[in-house]
Amino acid sequence: xxxxxxxxxxxxxxxxxxxxxxxxxxxxxxxxxxxxxxxxxxxxxxxxxxxxxxxxxxxxxxxxxxxxxxxxxxxxxxxxxxxxxxxxxxxxxxxxxxxxxxxxxxxxxxxxxxxxxxxxxxxxxxxxxxxxxxxxxxxxxxxxxxxxxxxxxxxxxxxxxxxxxxxxxxxxxxxxxxxxxxxxxxxxxxxxxxxxxxxxxxxxxxxxxxxxxxxxxxxxxxxxxxxxxxxxxxxxxxxxxxxxxxxxxxxxxxxxxxxxxxx
Amino acid sequence: xxxxxxxxxxxxxxxxxxxxxxxxxxxxxxxxxxxxxxxxxxxxxxxxxxxxxxxxxxxxxxxxxxxxxxxxxxxxxxxxxxxxxxxxxxxxxxxxxxxxxxxxxxxxxxxxxxxxxxxxxxxxxxxxxxxxxxxxxxxxxxxxxxxxxxxxxxxxxxxxxxxxxxxxxxxxxxxxxxxxxxxxxxxxxxxxxxxxxxxxxxxxxxxxxxxxxxxxxxxxxxxxxxxxxxxxxxxxxxxxxxxxxxxxxxxxxxxxxxxxxxxxxxxxxxxxxxxxxxxxxxxxxxxxxxxxxxxxxxxxxx
Ligand SMILES: Nc1ncnc2c1ncn2[C@@H]1O[C@H](COP(=O)(O)OP(=O)(O)OP(=O)(O)O)[C@@H](O)[C@H]1O
Ligand SMILES: [Mg+2]
Numbered sequence: 001x002x003x004x005x006x007x008x009x010x011x012x013x014x015x016x017x018x019x020x021x022x023x024x025x026x027x028x029x030x031x032x033x034x035x036x037x038x039x040x041x042x043x044x045x046x047x048x049x050x051x052x053x054x055x056x057x058x059x060x061x062x063x064x065x066x067x068x069x070x071x072x073x074x075x076x077x078x079x080x081x082x083x084x085x086x087x088x089x090x091x092x093x094x095x096x097x098x099x100x101x102x103x104x105x106x107x108x109x110x111x112x113x114x115x116x117x118x119x120x121x122x123x124x125x126x127x128x129x130x131x132x133x134x135x136x137x138x139x140x141x142x143x144x145x146x147x148x149x150x151x152x153x154x155x156x157x158x159x160x161x162x163x164x165x166x167x168x169x170x171x172x173x174x175x176x177x178x179x180x181x182x183x184x185x186x187x188x189x190x191x192x193x194x195x196x197x198x199x200x201x202x203x204x205x206x207x208x209x210x211x212x213x214x215x216x217x218x219x220x221x222x223x224x225x226x227x228x229x230x231x232x233x234x235x236x237x238x239x240x241x242x243x244x245x246x247x248x249x250x251x252x253x254x255x256x257x258x259x260x261x262x263x
Numbered sequence: 264x265x266x267x268x269x270x271x272x273x274x275x276x277x278x279x280x281x282x283x284x285x286x287x288x289x290x291x292x293x294x295x296x297x298x299x300x301x302x303x304x305x306x307x308x309x310x311x312x313x314x315x316x317x318x319x320x321x322x323x324x325x326x327x328x329x330x331x332x333x334x335x336x337x338x339x340x341x342x343x344x345x346x347x348x349x350x351x352x353x354x355x356x357x358x359x360x361x362x363x364x365x366x367x368x369x370x371x372x373x374x375x376x377x378x379x380x381x382x383x384x385x386x387x388x389x390x391x392x393x394x395x396x397x398x399x400x401x402x403x404x405x406x407x408x409x410x411x412x413x414x415x416x417x418x419x420x421x422x423x424x425x426x427x428x429x430x431x432x433x434x435x436x437x438x439x440x441x442x443x444x445x446x447x448x449x450x451x452x453x454x455x456x457x458x459x460x461x462x463x464x465x466x467x468x469x470x471x472x473x474x475x476x477x478x479x480x481x482x483x484x485x486x487x488x489x490x491x492x493x494x495x496x497x498x499x500x501x502x503x504x505x506x507x508x509x510x511x512x513x514x515x516x517x518x519x520x521x522x523x524x525x526x527x528x529x530x531x532x533x534x535x536x537x538x539x540x541x542x543x544x545x546x547x548x549x550x551x552x553x554x555x556x557x558x559x560x561x562x563x564x565x
Contacts, residue, residue: 012366012368015365015366018365019351019362019365022362023353023354026353098349098351098352099345099347099348099349100349100351102315102345102347102349103345103349103350103351103363103410104366105313105314105315106313106315106338106341106343106345106411107338107363107366107367107414108335108336108338108339108366108367108368109366110314110334110335262314262315262316262317263276263316263317
């Protein structure tokens, strides 16, 4: 396996981003609907239906309504889903069925730039979704400002992380149906057990330790801390985790894709 | 001057040697053909030219530049039309061209100008706003070719440009390629249509099992290796076989068909039709297909 060299990467990556963006723009009305409606559905289902049974809960020394507690997690999950599904299903279709990468490799672009461009685009989708959701949730009055604005750079970081994770799955998947595996074994458990819908303290000790290894746990911790102004030193650790993991996974994703495509 | 130099190019996939040490040169302004049956290694060779496939050994040089050192610069100056369609199904016909130009850092206005010009050249204007999905195979091929020209390449590389096309589309593409050649474009083309190679190629190589079997000008190669004309005999009987055995000529016996290769003249044909039988006998000029089959055999591939 050959690790990408920074000198191989140029601003041409943005051309790949631009391609995906211009196609996204064609259907932006449809693309905008899920991030706008999803939080409302969750808030309705959990906030109205479930919150009455749960009541208030304690988080980081603050008393929060259940709906307030899950609101930042909804944004975090959207960051994960948008990036991960873009670099798995969508990138796979472009690579395998549409031969888009074939076409791109016949131009001055190299594969490293193509893959980076794909990941940048996937992270951009996370940023768009997170921004729209933040607007909706803020209008419902659940977020505190200016902290909630940090969700935007956070969406970029989390988006890049999950984009790289998805791209690694794409590099290893033989067929498109293989993605069920990482989704069933990774994405869905993370969706449920990363302190998203209940505080991690409710879990047995060993499960709490396990949850600390899940990237979504740290994304949720950061999102909750920022958007609800629940500051603690723990946030720095989560930030460090995501930064380091992203810096490792992105070159790994590129290297694995090069190994897969250039034979 | 050689625009492309290929030297001992080699590629193995596991135990299968797809390209087994091929060397050739393409001169500026010529159309060079890479002919070979299915699985001969044509696409593998082409893919190594733009770094899509890594070569195991050999040297590649284009425009006097080494591919390992100047791949980007080389890719900026070549146009590639791959065997498989790689058009962007999410974009319209015109946007496929304009969008592709972006990868070559061609400014938007210039890209649009070129796109319109190419749409005109390939008679695609009326389809400019259509999505790729609704295009027929022939239209897609034309668009692939147009896209390969959007960066105004000095060398055009075409991998089976007319496979799967009807005669009308094929004729149109041939005519367009001939025009481009006239304008001075250098073309490297793979095909297994002999008519295509005869019409377009100044020089060619025939490749099989990753090796070059022969190189030269198509007409001269046919003349030299096959002959001038061919008599085809359907359903030959013993009398006919005996007759031919007495004549000094090269006969290929395919069972239900006989091929007789003649170096010059048609006396033998006249004698045959007069003395033995005329029915089912045909005289035709020798062609590249005869040479191709002679060199690569008649068994089915892949
Ligand atoms: N990625 C690959 N992995 C393994 N084997 C391959 C790969 N690509 C090509 N081959 C094999 O290499 C040989 C040459 O294939 P190639 O596609 O270059 O042939 P071709 O001359 O282009 O044939 P065709 O006329 O059918 O397009 C074939 O036997 C093919 O199966
Ligand atoms: Mg081929």
